[in-house]
Amino acid sequence: MEKRITGRTGMFCLIGTPVGHSGSPAMYNYSFAQTGLDYAYLAYDVPLEKTEEAVNALKVLGCKGFNVTMPCKTRVAELVDELSDAAKLIGACNTVVVKDGKLYGNNTDGMGFVRNLKENGVDVKGKKITVMGAGGAATAIQVQCALDGAKKLSIFNRKDEFYANGEKTVKKIQQMVPDCEVSIHPLEETDALYAAIKDSDILVNATKVGMKPLDDQSLVEDVSVFHPDLVVADAVYNPKETKFVQSAKAAGCKVAVGGTGMLMWQGAAAFNLFTGKDMPTKEVYELFF
Ligand code: NAD
Numbered sequence: 001m002e003k004r005i006t007g008r009t010g011m012f013c014l015i016g017t018p019v020g021h022s023g024s025p026a027m028y029n030y031s032f033a034q035t036g037l038d039y040a041y042l043a044y045d046v047p048l049e050k051t052e053e054a055v056n057a058l059k060v061l062g063c064k065g066f067n068v069t070m071p072c073k074t075r076v077a078e079l080v081d082e083l084s085d086a087a088k089l090i091g092a093c094n095t096v097v098v099k100d101g102k103l104y105g106n107n108t109d110g111m112g113f114v115r116n117l118k119e120n121g122v123d124v125k126g127k128k129i130t131v132m133g134a135g136g137a138a139t140a141i142q143v144q145c146a147l148d149g150a151k152k153l154s155i156f157n158r159k160d161e162f163y164a165n166g167e168k169t170v171k172k173i174q175q176m177v178p179d180c181e182v183s184i185h186p187l188e189e190t191d192a193l194y195a196a197i198k199d200s201d202i203l204v205n206a207t208k209v210g211m212k213p214l215d216d217q218s219l220v221e222d223v224s225v226f227h228p229d230l231v232v233a234d235a236v237y238n239p240k241e242t243k244f245v246q247s248a249k250a251a252g253c254k255v256a257v258g259g260t261g262m263l264m265w266q267g268a269a270a271f272n273l274f275t276g277k278d279m280p281t282k283e284v285y286e287l288f289f
Contacts, residue, residue, distance in 0.1 A: 001029070001040075010039045011061065012274060015054055015076075016069030019043040024067060024267065027288050031271055034280045039064070051075040058098070065097045065274040073136070080105035089143040089172050092136065095270040106273055109137060110144025112266025113204075113235070119265070120255050122202070122231050125149035130196045132156045132187060132219050133206030134166030137235040141206050146173045146180040154196040155184040157207075187219065197225045203248075206235040210242035218244040226251035235259045260289045 014024050020043070028041035046054040048071045055076065058066060068076045073092035077083060080096055080103040087093050093105035114124055124145045131142055134157035142153055153173070157166045166184045173182045185192050197203050197220070209217050226232065232248035237259030248256040264285055271279040 004033060004038075005040055006038065008038060010037075010064045012039055012041045012065050012067075013058070013063060014041070014043040014067045014069060015046040015051070015058075016072045017045045017047050019045050019069065022069070023288055027267055027284055028271065030287065031279045031284060032275075034283065035275070035277050037275055037277070039275070046072060048072060048075060052079060055079050055096075055103070059101065059103070063098055065095070065270075067270055068094050068096065070136075077105055079103065085147060085176070086110055086140070086143050089147075089169075089176055090139050092140075094266070095273055097273050106270075107140055107143075108266040108269035108273070109140035109262070110142075110147075111269040112262045112264070113141045113233070114144050114148050115265040115269065116257065116261035117202070117231070117233060117255075119261065120231075120257055122255055124202065126151050127201040128152040128154075128199060129202040129204065130154045130156065130193070130200040131204040131206055132193075132209075133204075133235070134162040134169065134184070135207070138204075138206035139165065139169050141204060141235065142169055142182075143173065146177040146182065150180055153180060153182040154200070155182070156187045156189075156193050156196070157184065158187040193220075194222060194225045197230070198227065200230065202231045202233065204233050204235070205242070205244050208236070210234060210236040210244050211238055215239055216243065218242070218247055220244060220247070223247050223251045226253050228252045228254065232256040233262075235262060237263050260285075264289055 022043050025041050032039045051072045077093045082104050084106045087105045087107040090107045095106040097104045170182050170184050226248050232253050234242045236242050245256045268279040
């Protein structure tokens with residue numbers, strides 16, 4: 001690293017808090033070196049109330065692009081000059097490209113989800129999809145699936161503070177992607193959930209259930225609803241294989257994937273937006289995931 005960084009090295013970074021545990025600096029710096037790019041990537045701890053100051057400082061310092069994590073994602077979406085369709089619908093940015101002093105905001109979480117399914121031989125176009133969740137990850141997945149041509153989206157969330165966000169997502173998708181049939185239902189209505197799963201091609205968990213400390217739980221208790229053609233995907237990546245994914249595999253679902261692929265592919269999508277090049281994903285996956 002000390003030999004690679006020069007007076008001309010371009011800067012990328014992550015902002016948000018906490019960021020100390022982030023794997024992004026290792027992943028991006030490795031990828032810059034592997035693709036022969038004279039760039040470096042750091043993580044900056046930025047609280048919500050300092051977001052605007054931090055973004056202005058990054059502009060002044062000639063930062064070429066940055067990733068955004070919680071709690072700054074929504075605030076950054078308000079600060080950029082232009083938003084991608086996905087970022088506009090989600091109302092949050094996780095990737096900003098700086099070009100000629102202008103900020104271009106994107107959201108690559110949903111792109112990572114769709115790409116991960118593609119790598120597993122599954123296209124969301126024309127599919128009926130049930131998504132459990134209405135928080136950040138779920139919204140990104142729902143929006144990208146709608147933009148990428150999903151035929152029907154059935155959203156289920158428990159009646160907590162996220163339910164209203166799910167209702168907003170339904171309205172936004174209805175306005176911007178009218179060809180996608182979208183609805184939201186309470187997760188507590190188990191019969192409706194199971195009926196939707198039986199009628200779906202793809203079932204997604206994008207809640208915190210399955211993630212530590214809820215790692216002994218799955219939102220689908222009756223495993224008889226996992227039909228063999230059902231594609232099952234979890235956003236949760238800690239643990240790598242959740243109880244939800246394990247029980248889908250045990251029930252015979254041919255494709256059942258955890259959240260690590262989504263995580264890597266959202267980073268790969270950001271790398272491509274930053275540099276115009278492909279991230280060396282095979283090596284990155286082996287080394288960092
Ligand atoms: P969030 O706080 O924005 O949303 C939390 C969601 O979980 C809401 O829908 C909430 O209703 C639901 N929930 C929480 N506890 C529940 C319970 N006991 N029963 C039913 N529903 C419950 O969180 P988020 O950022 O959307 O993250 C959700 C999960 O997705 C986390 O495990 C996170 O690590 C993961 N995630 C993965 C990726 C990836 O790239 N793979 C990206 C973002 C988030």
